């Protein structure tokens with residue numbers, strides 16, 4: 001296994017500013033509530049280790065539970081699969097429509113969010129000696145990432161499928177890309193099994209996720225404005241995510257947390273609300289020099305303590 005560090009020159013305001021999140025976040029919560037009105041499916045056990053779940057907190061009145069074994073967080077109630085898929089698709093369209101009004105943000109996101117992800121996938125395919133891969137992108141349409149993947153010299157063809165329809169047959173693929181797709185899945189093991197069945201033996205799975213063991217998620221808890229359903233119906237611990245992939249039949253080639261935003265996210269919450277409860281140490285950190293904060297972010301990356309996780313798995317033959 002290898003891990004890697006990422007340059008820290010990305011600024012939160014240029015990729016996912018806290019200001020301006022409110023409208024999209026409200027849409028997400030409303031879409032989740034509407035889907036739950038179709039009938040709630042209570043998640044009684046951890047999808048990773050089947051452990052019992054305990055109350056953890058709530059997001060705008062929607063309850064979250066935590067697995068005390070693996071420390072993953074889950075939205076307690078999800079909707080039946082069809083209603084859930086519709087809610088996820090609806091918020092994806094609303095995000096896209098909103099981003100359309102912010103062309104500058106879209107360009108900066110392409111450069112600082114999607115380009116590094118593409119480089120990661122291309123470099124991994126190259127290091128693994130894979131050429132001309134057929135890639136399955138598990139994403140809700142419209143995806144900003146599809147065109148980048150399609151244009152990549154490492155990729156022969158791209159097919160896209162929403163989480164709910166991955167298993168619906170289709171040709172085998174050499175690699176699958178799940179950018180935060182497990183975070184919004186109503187049934188992560190089912191999704192991984194479906195992806196597994198589409199991959200050729202030895203096929204690669206690329207996963208990114210927000211993890212509950214990362215600095216800003218731990219520090220801010222349920223005050224973290226980036227934690228909301230349906231996009232974050234699951235917030236696994238890093239160890240839980242590893243276990244989830246291994247349990248689905250993948251050997252892990254990479255587990256890393258190359259996040260660059262943890263400290264900035266805590267900072268921006270404090271700027272918005274100076275009364276944000278933090279430990280004395282966290283408060284000291286957010287008022288320390290830019291150099292100190294940057295060094296701390298590097299430490300988080302290096303020691304698997306950032307909230308942005310990246311994993312590569314290989315389907316066991």
Ligand SMILES: [Zn+2]
Nearest residue numbers: 046049067070
């Ligand atoms: Zn668990």
